[in-house]
Amino acid sequence: MTPPLTRDQVFMLEHDNVVADGAATLADLGVQHPNGMEVIAASYLWKYRVGGQFAASPAL
Numbered sequence: 650m651t652p653p654l655t656r657d658q659v660f661m662l663e664h665d666n667v668v669a670d671g672a673a674t675l676a677d678l679g680v681q682h683p684n685g686m687e688v689i690a691a692s693y694l695w696k697y698r699v700g701g702q703f704a705a706s707p708a709l
Contacts, residue, residue: 654662675683695701
């Protein structure tokens with residue numbers, strides 16, 4: 650049976666992962682127009698296209 654959580658997940662849950670008040674925003678970092686995941690996903694998933702990098706169009 651697979652445990653509901655892995656040891657690494659339990660370790661990560663020991664610490665808060667909430668952004669602190671006053672943390673830098675994307676605008677503070679100079680990001681003018683952030684892209685959503687759907688915009689860049691195809692460039693990371695090229696190896697899963699039928700035909701790999703040589704496919705005519707990305708798999709979406």
